[in-house]
Amino acid sequence: MAKAKQTLKPIAASSAPLLPLPPEEISFRRYVDDTWKGILKNWRRGWASDNDLSTLDDTIEFTRNEIFVKKVVDPRPFDWERDWLVAHNIHLANLDLVRNHKQHLDDLKKLWGEWTERSYKHIGELSLEALRSMVLIDGAAIIASLAVLSGQISSPWHAAVLVAKLTVFTSVVSLLMMGAGHSLITLKVGDLVGRIRGVLVGNTKHNKLYAVPRYLSRYLDPYGRIANLLIYGSISVFGISAFISAIILMVSEGPSVLPH
Structure with missing residues (x-):
């Protein structure tokens, strides 16, 4: 029994052509x-x-x-x-x-707000403690040296007189460098903290908020390097002075050989 032939008819598209987007x-x-x-x-x-x-x-x-x-x-x-x-x-x-x-912007505002509070407080406390320590150390050295130079000690050792003069000079220089360094960084940080707080108040422009790191890098970093140079330089001046004074005392003739 022969099978009836089946013919396949193409299926017509049921959807309308895709329309273009409006101009x-x-x-x-x-x-x-x-x-x-x-x-x-x-x-x-x-x-x-x-x-x-x-x-x-x-x-x-x-x-x-x-x-x-x-x-x-x-x-x-x-x-x-x-x-x-x-x-x-x-x-x-x-x-x-x-x-x-x-x-992201809220987090940035919070970050810089905390930075201003922390920096201002930290710089003030650090400057006060550092100046207090250096005044005590340099002041003690100056007082001891002046006791030698003012004649309170009869027949002072010649090397001791030289060391006293060197100590007075370097201690004064060290104090001035320390004070100048901390004054510079404290005043500059105070000024920048005020400016940054002004940027953070109210509706902050995004370009100003993103520019805070560049602003600090431009206006704080140079002063920070100078301040650090003065502060650590003052410590180096005092340390080098003490080292030279020790060498002078070691190589000089002792008071036992002074004429009576």
Whole structure:
């Protein structure tokens, strides 16, 4: 028994051809994109455009209802549904951008706020303690040297007189260097802390917030290097003076050989 031949017929396409997106000048995605550019521009300047964002949300929801629910669309042959979907994706992407950057900016403001508090307090305490220690050490050395130079000791050792003169000079230089170094860094940090706090107040412009590290590198680092040179140099001056004084006393003839 012969089988009946079966012929396959091509299946006709059931969907209509894909319509193009509307041109930029009449598209909804262009409107959403331009609105977001204005919102982001103000946001980067530190101004929150909450009203514009709320209006944009309402417009997107109204347009969605018109296109997908009421089916009220422009009669021109363009894919208005896909145009709305693209616009909605642009809106969501920018919302994510703002949320993520807002957290980052809040963390930056908190970081620099804590830095200003910590730096000002730390520099003040450090300067006070360092100056107090150096005044005690250098002051004791100066007083002991003046006792030799003022004649309070009868027939002083010649090497002791030389060491006393050297100690008085280097101790005074050391104190001046220490005081100048701490005064320089304290005044400069105080000035910069005030400026940075001014930047952090209110709606902070993003470019100013991101520029804080460059600002510190430009205006604080050079003064910090000079201050450190003076501070550690003062310690080196005192240490070298003590070393030279010890050598002078070691190689000089002792008081036992002085004439009576």
